[in-house]
Amino acid sequence: MALDRLEQRLDYAFSNPRLLRQALTHRSYGQPNYERLEFLGDSIVNHVVALALFERYPHLREGELSRLRAHLVCQQTLYELALELGLGAALLLGDGELKSGGAERPSILSDALEAIIAAIYLDGGYDPSKAFVDRIFTSRLALLDPDKSLKDPKTRLQEWLQARKQPLPRYALVEVRGEAHAQEFEVECAVGERLRTRGVGSSRRAAEQASAADAMNQLESS
Amino acid sequence: MALDRLEQRLDYAFSNPRLLRQALTHRSYGQPNYERLEFLGDSIVNHVVALALFERYPHLREGELSRLRAHLVCQQTLYELALELGLGAALLLGDGELKSGGAERPSILSDALEAIIAAIYLDGGYDPSKAFVDRIFTSRLALLDPDKSLKDPKTRLQEWLQARKQPLPRYALVEVRGEAHAQEFEVECAVGERLRTRGVGSSRRAAEQASAADAMNQLESS
Numbered sequence: 001m002a003l004d005r006l007e008q009r010l011d012y013a014f015s016n017p018r019l020l021r022q023a024l025t026h027r028s029y030g031q032p033n034y035e036r037l038e039f040l041g042d043s044i045v046n047h048v049v050a051l052a053l054f055e056r057y058p059h060l061r062e063g064e065l066s067r068l069r070a071h072l073v074c075q076q077t078l079y080e081l082a083l084e085l086g087l088g089a090a091l092l093l094g095d096g097e098l099k100s101g102g103a104e105r106p107s108i109l110s111d112a113l114e115a116i117i118a119a120i121y122l123d124g125g126y127d128p129s130k131a132f133v134d135r136i137f138t139s140r141l142a143l144l145d146p147d148k149s150l151k152d153p154k155t156r157l158q159e160w161l162q163a164r165k166q167p168l169p170r171y172a173l174v175e176v177r178g179e180a181h182a183q184e185f186e187v188e189c190a191v192g193e194r195l196r197t198r199g200v201g202s203s204r205r206a207a208e209q210a211s212a213a214d215a216m217n218q219l220e221s222s
Numbered sequence: 223m224a225l226d227r228l229e230q231r232l233d234y235a236f237s238n239p240r241l242l243r244q245a246l247t248h249r250s251y252g253q254p255n256y257e258r259l260e261f262l263g264d265s266i267v268n269h270v271v272a273l274a275l276f277e278r279y280p281h282l283r284e285g286e287l288s289r290l291r292a293h294l295v296c297q298q299t300l301y302e303l304a305l306e307l308g309l310g311a312a313l314l315l316g317d318g319e320l321k322s323g324g325a326e327r328p329s330i331l332s333d334a335l336e337a338i339i340a341a342i343y344l345d346g347g348y349d350p351s352k353a354f355v356d357r358i359f360t361s362r363l364a365l366l367d368p369d370k371s372l373k374d375p376k377t378r379l380q381e382w383l384q385a386r387k388q389p390l391p392r393y394a395l396v397e398v399r400g401e402a403h404a405q406e407f408e409v410e411c412a413v414g415e416r417l418r419t420r421g422v423g424s425s426r427r428a429a430e431q432a433s434a435a436d437a438m439n440q441l442e443s444s
Contacts, residue, residue: 036276039284043265043272050265054258062261126348 006090010116012132014123023115024087026108028094034115037122041114044121048133049073052141064150071149072140078110081136087112153213157191160219167192169215171208174198187211195219228312232338234354236345243314245337248330250316256337259344263336266343270355271295274363286372293371294362300332303358309334375435379413382441389414391437393430396420409433417441 003020007013014020025033049072053065060068082088088103091112102108121129151159157169174186185204189197189211195218199210225242229235236242245263247255271294275287282290304310310325313334324330343351373381379391396408407426411419411433417440421432 035284036282036287039287040272040276043269047265047269050262054262060258062257065258065261126352130348 003090006086009085010120010132011135012120012124012128014119016123019119019123020116021092023119024090024112025092026094026097026102026112028097028102029092030094034112037115037118038111039118040121041116041118044117044129045073045078045114045133048130049137051130052134052137056141057146060146064146068144068146068149072137072144075106075110077140078113079106081140082109082113085113085136087116153209153216157189157212157216157219160216161191169212171211173204173207189215191215191219225312228308231307232342232354233357234342234346234350236341238345241341241345242338245341246309246312246334247314248316248319248324248334250319250324251314252316256334259337259340260333261340262343263338263340266339266351267295267300267336267355270352271359273352274356274359278363279368282368286368290366290368290371294359294366297328297332299362300335301328303362304331304335307335307358309338375431375438379411379434379438379441382438383413391434393433395426395429411437413437413441 003017006024007020019037022032023034023037027033027035046069049069050065053060053068053072057065057068087109091103091108093102093108097108117129117133120132148156154169161168170190172188172190174188177184177186182202184200184202185207186198186200187204187207187210189195189199189208191197195215197211197214197218199207199212199214201207201210225239228246229242241259244254245256245259249255249257268291271291272287275282275290275294279287279290309331313325313330315324315330319330339351339355342354370378376391383390392412394410394412396410399406399408404424406422406424407429408420408422409426409429409432411421411430413419417437419433419436419440421429421434421436423429423432
């Protein structure tokens with residue numbers, strides 16, 4: 001795909017197209033590649049989404065805002081956004097990476113999107129990079145349901161199972177390790193007869209939440 | 223301390239002084255307090271320091287830049303910067319918090335500094351907030367020694383002990399837990415006769431590094 005077509009999709013025209021090219025270059029293709037840009041882009045997307053949540057939810061507390069951001073700024077979401085922008089066809093990959101499906105790999109696509117955000121920042125400054133992040137996250141922010149995203153994993157798991165008239169999970173303490181001031185708890189979560197997950201945490205409750213989060217992930221992805 | 227004296231130290235004059243007041247207000251004093259501002263400020267300082275490192279070290283890789291940033295943007299550094307700016311005397315704390323020494327507490331001072339960064343952003347926009355972060359981190363960036371900060375904990379521990387002509391650390395595998403695809407290693411690091419630390423990781427090497435990092439912390443803080 002020609003870079004000018006990608007620029008149309010990005011709705012941003014680079015003064016220095018070499019920056020866009022670098023943002024699309026995987027290390028398997030050579031230097032300069034997107035790795036350093038990704039570091040900078042990650043910091044920009046985290047900041048801009050933090051600001052969007054801060055402004056959108058004036059009554060949420062700091063911990064809730066943090067959880068919402070972690071929910072929004074994750075590899076899966078960045079990967080989906082990269083797909084929507086059609087980044088895959090524009091990536092520059094080494095032969096081996098290309099043949100093994102690198103252009104569809106979530107880690108590569110999400111990293112390249114972060115690199116593009118940094119490239120826009122370096123090319124045009126803060127305002128266009130912020131506008132770009134706001135634009136690509138508009139639909140995700142609109143879909144965000146704080147009530148759902150903010151419930152803890154045990155609550156979400158319980159409600160998920162109740163909605164499907166399935167028996168509730170059982171939690172069992174497996175092990176307590178370490179000395180009194182630095183104990184580590186391991187808990188098993190059993191859902192029905194088939195699903196068993198384990199969680200570790202610095203309290204029994206934290207370990208239960210971790211095991212429930214794992215169970216919830218497995219149920220939602222199966 | 224009057225807010226206008228603090229503004230002189232910050233080298234920034236607020237159009238809306240209520241934002242500065244909020245950034246200095248601990249939750250023990252009431253609403254609105256700095257908690258939400260801290261969330262936003264954290265994202266700004268992480269971004270601005272990422273950019274400073276990106277520009278200052280054009281030859282460092284992403285992982286190295288990340289480690290340098292983690293070294294720079296931590297509670298201890300923010301606490302020291304808050305002390306240098308004299309934030310403690312300007313904090314608004316509830317009676318209990320005030321009596322128990324809240325105005326000197328590292329967590330409160332570092333959080334309030336992050337909140338002030340957000341307050342400057344909301345008051346004056348990106349450029350003044352970036353200029354403020356760049357200014358307060360100037361001395362830290364000048365002191366930064368990538369060679370030292372980037373060495374892994376085992377190497378740093380070894381060099382620390384060699385410099386003091388002490389015997390080298392010994393590492394011993396304590397336990398391997400979990401199934402083959404998700405094993406967890408626990409290693410003990412023994413330094414001389416007195417210091418024993420343990421580290422956990424997804425590989426033996428990672429567990430050794432964790433145990434060495436803990437030993438290094440204990441030696442450096444003793």
